[in-house]
Amino acid sequence: MILAFASVLGNQEAKAIADFLHAQGIEFKSAINQGRSVFITRKNLDPIQKNSVSSLLSDIQFIDTQTPYQLASSKWKKDKTIFSVKGAQIGGDEVTMIAGPCAVESEEQMFAIGDYLQSRGIRFMRGGAYKPRTSPYAFQGMKLEGLKLLKNVADNHQLRIVTELMDLSYLEEVYDYADVIQIGTRNMFNYTLLRELGKIDKPVMLKRGFSAKVEEWLQAAEYILLGGNEKVILCERGVRSFETETRNTLDLASLALVKELSHLPVMVDPSQGTGIRSLVTPMSLAAIAAGSDGLMIEVHGHPEEALSDGQQSLNFREFDTLLKSCRNLFDVKSRSFDFEKNSINFTT
Numbered sequence: 001m002i003l004a005f006a007s008v009l010g011n012q013e014a015k016a017i018a019d020f021l022h023a024q025g026i027e028f029k030s031a032i033n034q035g036r037s038v039f040i041t042r043k044n045l046d047p048i049q050k051n052s053v054s055s056l057l058s059d060i061q062f063i064d065t066q067t068p069y070q071l072a073s074s075k076w077k078k079d080k081t082i083f084s085v086k087g088a089q090i091g092g093d094e095v096t097m098i099a100g101p102c103a104v105e106s107e108e109q110m111f112a113i114g115d116y117l118q119s120r121g122i123r124f125m126r127g128g129a130y131k132p133r134t135s136p137y138a139f140q141g142m143k144l145e146g147l148k149l150l151k152n153v154a155d156n157h158q159l160r161i162v163t164e165l166m167d168l169s170y171l172e173e174v175y176d177y178a179d180v181i182q183i184g185t186r187n188m189f190n191y192t193l194l195r196e197l198g199k200i201d202k203p204v205m206l207k208r209g210f211s212a213k214v215e216e217w218l219q220a221a222e223y224i225l226l227g228g229n230e231k232v233i234l235c236e237r238g239v240r241s242f243e244t245e246t247r248n249t250l251d252l253a254s255l256a257l258v259k260e261l262s263h264l265p266v267m268v269d270p271s272q273g274t275g276i277r278s279l280v281t282p283m284s285l286a287a288i289a290a291g292s293d294g295l296m297i298e299v300h301g302h303p304e305e306a307l308s309d310g311q312q313s314l315n316f317r318e319f320d321t322l323l324k325s326c327r328n329l330f331d332v333k334s335r336s337f338d339f340e341k342n343s344i345n346f347t348t
Helices: 011-023 047-056 107-119 144-157 168-175 191-197 214-226 252-261 270-274 277-289 316-327
Strands: 002-005 028-033 036-041 060-063 083-085 088-090 094-100 124-126 160-164 180-183 204-207 232-236 266-268 294-298
Touching: 011 028, 011 036, 011 047, 028 214, 047 060, 088 094, 094 107, 094 316, 107 124, 107 144, 124 144, 144 160, 144 168, 168 191, 180 191, 191 214, 204 214, 214 232, 214 252, 232 252, 252 266, 252 277, 266 277, 270 277, 270 294, 277 294, 277 316
Parallel strands: 094 124, 094 294, 124 160, 160 180, 180 204, 204 232, 232 266, 266 294
Antiparallel strands: 002 036, 002 060, 028 036, 083 088
């Protein structure tokens, strides 16, 4: 249950509520959310307990979400979460396009991609500086030099950076360069890391764990929300299943379900979700039709030479085809694409 007050409580008021809950043996967490104090209890208050709390502070709402994730629930917040990143909107009717290479490889590569993305009106550039790889012998990323290169390219092309944080020890470093901090599938269950991300003032893209249930995914988001960071983006990136023909099984049913269960924006990564270049465009269109708030697409000037995940990366011509296909979905749910109003050279 959520006890939501009309504003941020003073120290004395908050202590009075906390003392009462402690006296009743009710476990709780407190937070600031949507500009007001909230107390999240592990069990519902009975009518007598509600009356007692109301006698301490009358301007209060008791919200029973009936879910283990409380602040992430659409029962707690009816309106969809919308926020901006350097003037670019996340959530709402506009579909956000995030594109770029799996990994930052070189200055030449990144400036070529930056030129291309800017000409297509793309506002968010993805790129991994630290790469969590299954094989210890695979390319592990350019690390800090990669972050600096991302920043240089982004500043020169009016792009916003989306990059992955692998470990808590890199948080301060990544924070200085990223506009959106991505938490990859392997770290969705890293609750220590998620707690720390709740304390920062930058958006967090939380990718679904490849073995995570929807409920676990939303509970992971709850760790961040409980810390006070309300700018959380959920990203469906496929789950591991019995299927071996694709890298992962892209679960678009979970996308539609989470859009019902939560107020948070939800995006889809069809590159990781399929692992096959030819499937990226059809799955992108299916995701948008299912209500995705955005797409994260791996784009590389020369995928056949990529140091990471070239088999699922689109080249510039293929990405152009994807953008043109997206335009044909303008009438789906009366939505538009953020790249439309920013395109410089791109024409149908």
